[in-house]
Amino acid sequence: xxxxxxxxxxxxxxxxEPRTSLADCLRRDLGLTGTHLGCEHGVCGACTVIVDGxxxxxxxxxxxxxxxxxxxxxxxxxxxxxxxxxxxSFRKHHALQCGFCTPxxxxxxxxxxxxxxxxxxxxxxxxxxxxxxxxxxxISIIEAVLDARAAYRRPxxxx
Amino acid sequence: xxxxxxxxxxxxxxxxxxVERTEDLRFLTGKGTFADDYEPAGALHAVILRSSVxxxxxxxxxxxxxxxxxxxHAVITSADVGHIIPVIPLRLAPLEGLDKYLQPVIAxxxxxxxxxxxxxVVADSRALAEDALEHIELDIDVLDPVADxxxxxxxxxxxxxxxxxxxxxxYTVGFxxxxxxxxxxxxxxxxxxxxxxxxxxxxxxxxxxxxxxxGSGRLIVNAATKVTFFNRRTLARMMDLPExxxxxxxxxxxxxxxxxxxxxPEDFLIPFVARKLGRPIKxxxxxxxxxxxxxxxxxxxxxxxxxxKRDGTILALRGKIFGDMGAYIRTNGGVVPAKAxxxxxxxxxxxxxxxxxxxxxxxxxxxxxxRAPGRFEANFFRERLLxxxxxxxxxDPVTFRLRNLITEAELPYSxxxxxxxxxxxxxxxxxxxxxxxxxxxxxxxxxKISMQGRLVDGxxxxxxxxxxxxxxxxxxxxxxRFVLESDGAVTIYVGSSALGQGIETAFAQIAADALGxxxxxxxxxxxxxxxxxxxxxxxxxxxxxxxxxAVLDGAKHFAAAVRVAGAAYLKCExxxxxxxxxHVTAKNGSAISLARIGSLAASAGKPLQVEGTFANTKxxxxxxxxxxxxxxxxxxxxxxxxxxLAVEDVGRAVNPAIVHGQAIGAAVQGLGGVFFDHxxxxxxxxxxxxxxADYLLPLATDFPNVRGVTLELRPSPSNPLGAKGAGEGGIVxxxxxxxxxxxxxxxxxxxxxxxLPLTPPRIWRLVEEARRRKAVAAR
Numbered sequence: 001x002x003x004x005x006x007x008x009x010x011x012x013x014x015x016x017e018p019r020t021s022l023a024d025c026l027r028r029d030l031g032l033t034g035t036h037l038g039c040e041h042g043v044c045g046a047c048t049v050i051v052d053g054x055x056x057x058x059x060x061x062x063x064x065x066x067x068x069x070x071x072x073x074x075x076x077x078x079x080x081x082x083x084x085x086x087x088x089s090f091r092k093h094h095a096l097q098c099g100f101c102t103p104x105x106x107x108x109x110x111x112x113x114x115x116x117x118x119x120x121x122x123x124x125x126x127x128x129x130x131x132x133x134x135x136x137x138x139i140s141i142i143e144a145v146l147d148a149r150a151a152y153r154r155p156x157x158x159x
Numbered sequence: 160x161x162x163x164x165x166x167x168x169x170x171x172x173x174x175x176x177x178v179e180r181t182e183d184l185r186f187l188t189g190k191g192t193f194a195d196d197y198e199p200a201g202a203l204h205a206v207i208l209r210s211s212v213x214x215x216x217x218x219x220x221x222x223x224x225x226x227x228x229x230x231x232h233a234v235i236t237s238a239d240v241g242h243i244i245p246v247i248p249l250r251l252a253p254l255e256g257l258d259k260y261l262q263p264v265i266a267x268x269x270x271x272x273x274x275x276x277x278x279x280v281v282a283d284s285r286a287l288a289e290d291a292l293e294h295i296e297l298d299i300d301v302l303d304p305v306a307d308x309x310x311x312x313x314x315x316x317x318x319x320x321x322x323x324x325x326x327x328x329x330y331t332v333g334f335x336x337x338x339x340x341x342x343x344x345x346x347x348x349x350x351x352x353x354x355x356x357x358x359x360x361x362x363x364x365x366x367x368x369x370x371x372x373x374g375s376g377r378l379i380v381n382a383a384t385k386v387t388f389f390n391r392r393t394l395a396r397m398m399d400l401p402e403x404x405x406x407x408x409x410x411x412x413x414x415x416x417x418x419x420x421x422x423x424p425e426d427f428l429i430p431f432v433a434r435k436l437g438r439p440i441k442x443x444x445x446x447x448x449x450x451x452x453x454x455x456x457x458x459x460x461x462x463x464x465x466x467x468k469r470d471g472t473i474l475a476l477r478g479k480i481f482g483d484m485g486a487y488i489r490t491n492g493g494v495v496p497a498k499a500x501x502x503x504x505x506x507x508x509x510x511x512x513x514x515x516x517x518x519x520x521x522x523x524x525x526x527x528x529x530r531a532p533g534r535f536e537a538n539f540f541r542e543r544l545l546x547x548x549x550x551x552x553x554x555d556p557v558t559f560r561l562r563n564l565i566t567e568a569e570l571p572y573s574x575x576x577x578x579x580x581x582x583x584x585x586x587x588x589x590x591x592x593x594x595x596x597x598x599x600x601x602x603x604x605x606x607k608i609s610m611q612g613r614l615v616d617g618x619x620x621x622x623x624x625x626x627x628x629x630x631x632x633x634x635x636x637x638x639x640r641f642v643l644e645s646d647g648a649v650t651i652y653v654g655s656s657a658l659g660q661g662i663e664t665a666f667a668q669i670a671a672d673a674l675g676x677x678x679x680x681x682x683x684x685x686x687x688x689x690x691x692x693x694x695x696x697x698x699x700x701x702x703x704x705x706x707x708x709a710v711l712d713g714a715k716h717f718a719a720a721v722r723v724a725g726a727a728y729l730k731c732e733x734x735x736x737x738x739x740x741x742h743v744t745a746k747n748g749s750a751i752s753l754a755r756i757g758s759l760a761a762s763a764g765k766p767l768q769v770e771g772t773f774a775n776t777k778x779x780x781x782x783x784x785x786x787x788x789x790x791x792x793x794x795x796x797x798x799x800x801x802x803x804l805a806v807e808d809v810g811r812a813v814n815p816a817i818v819h820g821q822a823i824g825a826a827v828q829g830l831g832g833v834f835f836d837h838x839x840x841x842x843x844x845x846x847x848x849x850x851x852a853d854y855l856l857p858l859a860t861d862f863p864n865v866r867g868v869t870l871e872l873r874p875s876p877s878n879p880l881g882a883k884g885a886g887e888g889g890i891v892x893x894x895x896x897x898x899x900x901x902x903x904x905x906x907x908x909x910x911x912x913x914x915l916p917l918t919p920p921r922i923w924r925l926v927e928e929a930r931r932r933k934a935v936a937a938r
Contacts, residue, residue: 019286033196034189036413038362039446043851046362074189087187091179094816097824098659099186100193100362100413121863128859132851134362134414135659136820137827138859 008076025063045131048104074103085151095144097135117152177816194366210270213844237267252492262487271486274451304844311519335511340475344466357836363413369433383407385420409686415658454527482518498533522844542895598784621904631700631884645761647754654694655706673714700884713771779883783807796923807888822867829893
C-alpha cells in the first residue's frame with residue numbers, strides 16, 4: 001500500500017504489505033537499521049521511534065498507519081557524524097554497553113526532553129521504564145539524560 | 160616492557176583513565192551492524208519448527224502442505240541431515256559421563272524438551288516461512304515428561320533409554336576430616352536452599368547468517384561471537400569441511416552474558432541448509448524462541464551444613480548440590496553444578512569441606528552458563544547459612560565473617576581440587592579484610608545498623624553485608640596481530656570477542672600506552688576467525704586479562720619490528736634506532752615517521768605486521784564485598800532496595816568507567832535474578848514464559864540506588880597488566896546479600912528466605928507461615 005511519510009526530515013514513499021510493521025519498513029525499505037527489534041511485542045522499547053513528537057513502539061505500529069506522519073529515528077538525532085547533545089551525554093556517562101537498546105532509549109528520552117526539558121530523575125526513570133536495558137543497570141542512563149537537559153532548554157535545541 | 164628500551168616511547172597515561180568509548184560513536188548514531196542489519200543479496204529466510212511437546216517420540220513430519228505455498232523453498236528435517244545426526248560437543252567442564260547426554264543438532268527419534276528443533280523452513284521472507292511452519296503436520300507420541308530433578312532421580316521415565324538413568328553425573332569433592340568435625344563441633348546447623356531457573360536474556364536475540372560458495376567450497380557465517388574458533392572447529396567437523404574453508408564473522412553483538420555465542424543447533428542447521436540449497440540463509444530468533452531455545456541457567460538446589468566453635472570459628476562445611484541440567488548437556492558441560500559446589504567455600508578459612516554433587520536430566524531447555532555461573536547460587540547458599548549461624552551463636556554477622564575471612568598473610572590459599580576436571584585452585588593475591596572494611600565504611604554500616612529489624616513507616620528495615628571471591632581470566636592463550644597501515648594507523652586484530660564490554664576502547668588504551676602513540680592510531684578488530692590464527696574468545700571474564708595481555712605482547716613485537724624497518728630505511732644499526740612519538744630516529748638525527756614506514760612497507764607489498772600472544776593457565780581471583788539495605792512490607796511481601804553497594808578489587812582497572820559500568824550492570828542483573836527473572840515450567844514441562852511481558856526483567860524504576868566501588872589494591876600476579884576479571888563480581892553476591900537483608904528485616908517473624916526468587920507472594924507466604932507458627936506456639 002502506498003504510504004507517504006516524512007522520516008528524519010526527508011519525504012519518502014514506500015509500498016509496504018499491510019501487515020508490515022513500521023519497524024520492518026524503516027529497517028528494510030528505508031535502510032534505517034538503527035531502529036532495533038528486541039522483542040517484537042511492545043515490551044522492550046528498543047524499536048521506539050518518534051511519531052509526530054510522541055515516542056512510539058514501531059513494532060506495534062503498522063507502516064501503513066504512519067501515512068502522513070513525521071517520524072524521527074535514532075539516525076535523525078545527530079548531525080551526520082556529530083553527536084547530538086543527548087548522544088554526547090550518553091557517551092560521556094558511559095550510558096551504553098552493547099548498544100542494542102540504545103536507539104530506543106535515545107528516542108524516548110529525546111521525546112521526553114523536547115516536551116519537558118526540566119524533567120527530574122523520577123520523571124525520567126518513569127518514562128524510561130518502558131525500555132529494557134540488560135547491560136547498564138540504568139543508573140548511568142538516568143545521569144546522562146539529566147545532564148543533557150540543559151541543551152533542551154534553549155530554543156530549537158536538542159536537535 | 161623491556162623491549163621498549165629506556166629511550167622508548169613517551170608514556171601515555173591512558174590506562175587507568177575513563178576514556179570515552181570508540182564503539183559508542185556508531186552505537187549512538189544507529190550505525191552499528193547487528194545481526195539483523197546484515198543481509199546478503201539473494202538471502203532466503205529460515206525459521207525453526209520446534210517441538211511443542213516436552214517428551215515424545217516423533218512418528219511423522221508431513222511438510223507437503225507447507226511446501227505447496229509459493230515462496231517456500233524447503234523444509235529440512237533430520238532425514239535430510241543424514242543417517243548420523245551430529246551432536247554438539249562439550250566445550251567446558253567435561254565431567255565424566257556428560258557426553259552420553261549431548262544434543263543432536265536436530266531431533267530425529269525423540270524430542271526431549273519443548274522447543275527442540277524438529278525442522279527448518281526456508282522461504283523468501285521470514286513472514287512467509289512462519290506462515291509455512293503452521294502448515295507442517297508434526298505427529299509426536301507423547302511420553303511422560305520429567306518435570307524436575309526429583310522426578311528424574313526416580314528413574315521411572317528415562318529420557319535417554321540407552322543410558323538407563325537420568326543421572327548425568329554424581330561425584331564427591333572435599334578435603335579435611337569433615338565428619339569428625341561435625342561429630343565434635345559445639346555448633347552445627349543444616350539448611351536447604353534453592354536457586355531458581357533463569358537466564359541472561361540479552362537484548363539482541365541470536366542469529367545465524369550463512370553463505371556457501373560452491374565454486375570455492377567456502378562457507379561464511381556471520382553473527383558469530385564469544386568462542387568463534389571453537390565454533391568453527393565444531394562446524395567444520397559436522398560439515399566435513401576443513402577449518403580453513405569456514406570463516407566465522409563477528410559483527411556487533413547485542414549482549415551475551417554467557418548465553419550468546421555458544422554452539423547451538425542452529426549454528427549447524429543454518430550453514431547446512433545454505434550449502435544444501437546453495438543460497439544464503441538468514442535466521443533470526445524471535446523472543447519467544449529465545450526464551451525456549453537459548454541456554455537456561457542457575458537451577459540448583461543445595462543442602463548445606465556448617466560446623467562451628469561457639470566463638471564462630473568455622474570448622475567444616477558439608478553439603479549436597481543438585482543440578483537440573485534440562486534435556487541435554489550442551490557446550491558448557493557441568494559448569495553450573497561444578498562451580499556451585501566449588502564456590503561454596505568462598506573467601507573463608509575452612510579446614511574441612513565435603514560436597515556431593517549430582518546433576519540430572521529433565522524435560523526442560525538445556526542449561527548453560529549465565530554471568531557468574533554457579534557463583535551466584537553458591538554465595539547465596541553459603542552466606543545465608545553464615546548469617547543463620549551467626550544469629551544462632553549471637554555473634555554479629557560482620558564479626559562472624561571477620562573471624563573467618565582469609566587474611567592476606569594466608570595467601571595464596573589453596574582450596575584444593577573441588578572440581579574434578581580442574582587442577583588445584585589457590586586464591587592468588589588480595590586483602591579480603593580491606594575490601595570488606597571498605598564496603599562497610601562506604602556503606603556507612605556503623606550508623607545504618609541501628610535500623611536493623613526496625614519497623615519504619617510500616618516497613619521492616621534489613622541490612623546485610625557479604626563477602627566473595629571470584630575467578631576469571633581462563634587460559635590457555637589469546638592472540639593478536641598488529642598491522643601497520645599505509646597511513647600510519649595501526650590495526651590490531653584480536654581473538655577476543657566483543658559483546659558490549661568495550662574492548663575496542665580498552666585494548667586501544669593498552670596499545671597506545673605501550674607504544675606511546677595517540678589513542679586514535681589504533682583500530683581494534685575482534686572475534687572473527689579470519690583475524691588471527693587461533694583465538695579463545697570472551698567468557699569467564701577473560702577478554703581483558705588474556706586479550707589485553709596479548710595486546711601488550713603484540714605491542715612489544717610491533718615496536719621492535721618498527722625499529723627494524725626504520726633502521727633499514729635510515730640505514731643505521733637497530734641499536735641506534737629509537738622509536739618514540741611516532742617516529743624512528745637514528746643517532747645522527749635523521750628520522751622516519753610511522754606513516755612513512757607504513758606506506759613504504761605497503762608499496763613494497765610487505766605490510767609490516769607482527770603477532771602477539773599471551774599464554775597462562777593461572778586464573779585471576781577478584782574479591783570483595785556487597786552490602787544492602789532493604790525495606791520489607793510484611794503485609795504485601797514487597798521489598799524495596801534502599802541502597803545496594805558492590806565493592807570489588809579488580810587488581811587493575813584499564814578503563815574505570817567500563818569496569819564501573821560492568822559492576823552496576825551486573826548488580827542490577829543480579830537484583831533481577833533475585834526478584835523477577837524466573838523461567839517457570841508447569842507439571843507437563845511446558846515453559847510458561849512466552850514474552851518479556853511474563854519473563855520480567857529489571858526496569859529503570861526498580862533499582863535506582865545501586866553503587867559500585869572499584870578497588871585496585873592487589874594486582875594479579877599472573878598477567879602483565881595486573882588485571883583480574885571484572886565482569887562478574889557485581890552479580891556474584893547479590894542473592895546472598897539481598898537474601899540476608901530480607902531475613903534480617905524479618906527476624907522478628909523468624910522468616911528464612913532460602914529459596915529464590917524473592918517475589919512478593921513468596922515473602923508474604925513466609926511471613927504468614929511464621930505468624931501461624933507463632934500463634935500455634937502461643938496457644
